[in-house]
Amino acid sequence: MGKLTKEEEMLLSSYSASSSTKGTLFFYVNALILSLAPLYLFYGVHQMEVADSLVVWTLSAAGTAYLLVMACKNQKKLLKHQIVMKRGPAVDREINTKFASDKKMTIKEKEERALFRKNEVADTESTYLSVFYTNTLFLTIMLISAFFLLANLAPVFNLLISTIGSAALVAFLSTAKN
Amino acid sequence: MKLIILVSAFLATVNASARVLVGKEFVSMYPVAQQENVFEYQIINIGDTAAINVDFSDRDSFPTDKFDIVSGSLDAKYAVIPPHSSVSHHIVVVPRVPHAIEDKDVLVDYTDSESKISSRVSTLWFSKGRFTHFFHQDALKHITGSKYAHFFVFAAIATPVTGLSALLYWVSKSRYTLPKRN
Numbered sequence: 595m596g597k598l599t600k601e602e603e604m605l606l607s608s609y610s611a612s613s614s615t616k617g618t619l620f621f622y623v624n625a626l627i628l629s630l631a632p633l634y635l636f637y638g639v640h641q642m643e644v645a646d647s648l649v650v651w652t653l654s655a656a657g658t659a660y661l662l663v664m665a666c667k668n669q670k671k672l673l674k675h676q677i678v679m680k681r682g683p684a685v686d687r688e689i690n691t692k693f694a695s696d697k698k699m700t701i702k703e704k705e706e707r708a709l710f711r712k713n714e715v716a717d718t719e720s721t722y723l724s725v726f727y728t729n730t731l732f733l734t735i736m737l738i739s740a741f742f743l744l745a746n747l748a749p750v751f752n753l754l755i756s757t758i759g760s761a762a763l764v765a766f767l768s769t770a771k772n
Numbered sequence: 773m774k775l776i777i778l779v780s781a782f783l784a785t786v787n788a789s790a791r792v793l794v795g796k797e798f799v800s801m802y803p804v805a806q807q808e809n810v811f812e813y814q815i816i817n818i819g820d821t822a823a824i825n826v827d828f829s830d831r832d833s834f835p836t837d838k839f840d841i842v843s844g845s846l847d848a849k850y851a852v853i854p855p856h857s858s859v860s861h862h863i864v865v866v867p868r869v870p871h872a873i874e875d876k877d878v879l880v881d882y883t884d885s886e887s888k889i890s891s892r893v894s895t896l897w898f899s900k901g902r903f904t905h906f907f908h909q910d911a912l913k914h915i916t917g918s919k920y921a922h923f924f925v926f927a928a929i930a931t932p933v934t935g936l937s938a939l940l941y942w943v944s945k946s947r948y949t950l951p952k953r954n
Contacts, residue, residue: 624933631930638922684948715948722941729934 617721621666622659624725629658632736632757639741640749650750654757661761662728668768669724677723678716685712728764735760790855790884791819792826792893796875798904799862805870805906808842815850815880816858822885826850828861832876840866852885867906875902 633651636642642651689708693699740756747755792815799810813830817823828848834841844863853859867873877896883889 624937627933628930631926634929635922635926638925639919681948684950687950688948715944719941719944719948722937722944725937726934726941729930729937733930733934 614717614721617670617717618667620721620725621663624666624729625659625662626655628662628729628732629655629757629761632658632740632753635740636749636753640752642749642753647750647753650753654753657758658761661758661765662732665728665732665761665765665768666724668765669728670720672768672770673720673723674716677719678712681715681719682712685715728768731767732760732764735763789819789887789889790817790821790823790853790882792817792823792853792880792882792891794828794878794880794893794895796830796878796895802912803867803904803906804909804912805867806909807912808864808866809906810862810864813861813863813878814858815853815861817853817855819884820855821887822855823853823882824851824885825881825883825890826853826859827881828879830863830876830878833873833878834863834865838868838871838873840868842866853882870906870908870911872903872905875904 633655636647637644644651686708689704689711693704693707736756739760740752744752744756795814795816797812797814799812800808803809813828815826815828826849828850829846831846834846842864844861846863848861850859875895877894880893882891882893884891
């Protein structure tokens with residue numbers, strides 16, 4: 595089997611389950627924000643003091659962030675292939691319109707460009723949609739558990755269960771096959 | 773205050789002369805500095821004769837370098853308190869700074885209307901060594917303040933990244949969706 599060209603490698607990587615660097619960075623930034631936001635709520639509403647709760651907060655933030663990144667990546671894998679199928683015709687049309695006047699470009703080249711573009715679009719859209727879906731699910735579960743289900747629990751346990759528990763549930767749901 | 777009255781009533785010997793008891797109660801919800809704090813005093817005559825020339829004083833509890841007296845007086849005089857009746861006295865003070873202050877002795881001097889014997893009653897046995905902590909206003913906000921502000925800040929932290937993701941997805945989706953043909 596011959597060595598793969600650079601274009602072929604790029605094409606393969608775009609189909610792979612791994613996320614792009616930009617997408618991964620977005621997941622980490624998002625997870626960091628989402629894991630720190632509940633801490634403010636626990637500081638303000640459940641009156642947890644910074645000095646007393648530093649260890650618990652660090653534990654909660656680290657656990658939540660890790661699980662949210664995992665959930666986003668899993669969700670992205672699920673969504674990407676669905677989006678590639680949906681956006682295909684529109685991307686093909688865009689590429690055809692864009693290079694209609696370019697007589698030098700062969701049909702094969704146009705098809706390759708369309709393929710790259712489809713993957714680009716699917717990668718971006720699946721990143722955004724997975725972040726939106728994961729965040730919404732996490733925030734809803736976390737708020738319900740922290741302020742309704744576990745409202746009477748000691749703030750330390752409430753924080754750990756509602757944040758890490760919600761993130762774990764979201765991560766678990768993201769492992770679904772379909 | 774009820775406890776003071778009950779214990780005092782228990783300790784009181786049963787005789788026909790006037791017997792005055794005094795109680796002091798913090799009426800406001802929380803003792804807070806730079807806010808109005810209301811104290812109520814009850815002077816009760818549990819004796820069978822009237823108490824006359826009743827002289828009430830709580831001047832030591834609220835030194836003027838630490839408190840502003842908004843209303844009421846730290847001294848009061850009552851010409852007569854009939855038997856089995858009471859009078860109430862209120863003062864409103866504003867502590868200038870958050871601090872803990874020792875509860876001082878409230879003194880009531882009175883004279884029995886029949887025997888003309890003067891007596892003094894105080895809250896010393898009850899108040900000795902007790903402190904009232906006047907908290908900072910921020911501490912009160914922490915307890916009673918609205919929680920909505922915290923939820924707004926939380927929303928301001930958590931929703932932009934979520935909203936932005938939804939917006940960017942929607943923009944891309946509307947760009948790459950072909951119009952449906954009928």
